[in-house]
Amino acid sequence: xxxTRVNFRIPEELIEKADVAAKLTHxxxxxxxxxxxxxxLDDLEETETFxxxxxxxxxxxxxxxxxxxEFLGRQDAEAVRVSKTLLEQGEGIAEDLAxx
Numbered sequence: 001x002x003x004t005r006v007n008f009r010i011p012e013e014l015i016e017k018a019d020v021a022a023k024l025t026h027x028x029x030x031x032x033x034x035x036x037x038x039x040x041l042d043d044l045e046e047t048e049t050f051x052x053x054x055x056x057x058x059x060x061x062x063x064x065x066x067x068x069x070e071f072l073g074r075q076d077a078e079a080v081r082v083s084k085t086l087l088e089q090g091e092g093i094a095e096d097l098a099x100x
Contacts, residue, residue, distance in 0.1 A: 055080055
């Protein structure tokens with residue numbers, strides 16, 4: 001997995017704490033921030049609300065399938081994709097019936 005240079009602002013007191021943690025653990029600031037962000041995202045991904053909102057974004061065409069698959073896993077993402085297809089087909093059938 002590659003890395004990307006980012007530039008953002010973090011409160012000074014968090015940087016100071018990260019620097020102390022880096023010194024104590026013999027890591028650098030980037031490793032500390034990366035581990036903290038990874039832990040936060042892992043916790044977030046385990047919540048039902050996160051997964052529901054992720055699916056809603058996909059159903060609204062605001063999220064690519066590849067991203068959905070990355071978060072949910074292939075099997076669950078495929079189930080969502082099939083459901084979306086069925087919903088879209090159902091809407092088309094309903095529109096056709098309404099025109100009769």
